[in-house]
Amino acid sequence: MSSTEIRGRAAQYSNVASAADGFPVDARALRDGTLGNVPWKMLKVMEGYGYHVSIGAFSTPIVGGGDGTVLDIDQPEGIISCPNGTAIMPIRIHVQCQLPVINAASDEAEILIAVDRSAAYAGDGTVTSETAYNMRSDNPRTSNCTCASAATADITDPTLDIELARAVKVADVQGTAANAFWEDLELLYEPETPPILMGPCAIYVYWGGTVATSGFAQAQWLEFAETDFS
Numbered sequence: 001m002s003s004t005e006i007r008g009r010a011a012q013y014s015n016v017a018s019a020a021d022g023f024p025v026d027a028r029a030l031r032d033g034t035l036g037n038v039p040w041k042m043l044k045v046m047e048g049y050g051y052h053v054s055i056g057a058f059s060t061p062i063v064g065g066g067d068g069t070v071l072d073i074d075q076p077e078g079i080i081s082c083p084n085g086t087a088i089m090p091i092r093i094h095v096q097c098q099l100p101v102i103n104a105a106s107d108e109a110e111i112l113i114a115v116d117r118s119a120a121y122a123g124d125g126t127v128t129s130e131t132a133y134n135m136r137s138d139n140p141r142t143s144n145c146t147c148a149s150a151a152t153a154d155i156t157d158p159t160l161d162i163e164l165a166r167a168v169k170v171a172d173v174q175g176t177a178a179n180a181f182w183e184d185l186e187l188l189y190e191p192e193t194p195p196i197l198m199g200p201c202a203i204y205v206y207w208g209g210t211v212a213t214s215g216f217a218q219a220q221w222l223e224f225a226e227t228d229f230s
Contacts, residue, residue, distance in 0.1 A: 044222045050135035055149040056216035064207040074154040078205030081121035081146040086199045087224045097185040097215035107171040109209030111187040116158040120200035125155035165189040
């Protein structure tokens, strides 16, 4: 009785094969021979193409639009800017907001994650630069993206072509609003089928409300060369 042997080429990090459409390529395996059942997003992280940025730190949140301004398009709380030649795929963006005491029954607060699909961040305004960390802690690669937070002076208005996710909380007050509290405002964007955003482009994260709203966010994405999709 004969046996069949299945082999793949070990390509856990540096030997990942790539071929143009229509050309053969070796089946890929991890170094222990694991073949075909590793989530491809995990493989990209293992290759060093996954990145993470934090907005707000420890006990210091970013203050979003507030006191009459629900959201301000030219003062985002988070920016991930992708240059020409690079493509990004957002895989997880998590926002947590701290809401103050309700002042009126009409109070509202919201979170928006959106994309300018044709222009990168112009690099203007007053922002805090943020570091994009590789999702492998040995930092095998550096992100091509520019990250920033807390735009306190106007940037060039982005065009928000694609709204990826939104959360809105409207005060529900029975009786007197004074000393009433909100429930938590939180948004987790973790798409099963994420968009592929070709540079130049940018992801913008906003939060704000008719009362001052503070918050934190954590964003993760995969990076590719645009030629991977041509």
